Amino acid sequence: MNTLATVLRWELMLVLIVLAAIVAYRMITQQINVTGLLMDKTGGRIISPGRVQMLMASIGMAAYYLMLVFESKDKGRLPELPNEYLAAFGASHSIFLLGKLYGRFAVPLGLASRRVGKRAKPKEREKNK
């Protein structure tokens, strides 16, 4: 029974690691589409600060949590995350969503000009240079 449990556990862990490695490799080599990941789709800017901070917060939080797991002494329980980190993570996502919400309603509510949404797209800008 021990052999069976060991085989099953390593089998599933191996599959997960291989899947993660394939996804990571394909993203780095751009075989997975990453065009416009940080782009402001409403305003046409190449980089959106809200997206950059959320990307950094997500990667930072993921790395920090993996570190907590590997350093955890209690193997019968996933390590707890400090509430401050959780609040910061929630705030980061809120900023991203509020930015997106503003982009959705800025023009209809008269907070931004309709021309903002018609700015040159990044590729067009490169062609104009």
Next chain:
Amino acid sequence: MSAATIGLVIGWILTVFIGVLAAMIVIKIFNGDIDLNYIISDENGWASLSRFQFLIFTFVVAMSLFYLILTAAPPKYPEIPNQILALLGISGGSYVVSKGIQTSRDVGMTEEGHPPEVKDPKVTNTPVVGDGGQVQGQNPQNPQNVP
């Protein structure tokens, strides 16, 4: 045959089945038969940050669980604290809200006569089935595209 032996046999059958299934999926992904090109893209073909962070946290929590199950002796499913549920809730909730806002924006822009910019989709191995059940890009007289 005792109940323990039957349990062991069923366990090995399931282990081999899951292993073969997982290997087939990985091989198909590797060969490009399962297309991951748009795994983090939205409907317009642009990469989506909310999908990306959702993918990251799915992998992180799954790996953490399997790591703890692997290292615990005797093996047992670890307890999940409320903070982790909150973390996944923020991640998943952000994805859902973001998708709602984007859909609302796309519908609004289309109704105003300014449809959102659609990035040209790349050619993939995965066939897209049209309204009539017909695979797009294929000749109805020759569905296998045999020359």
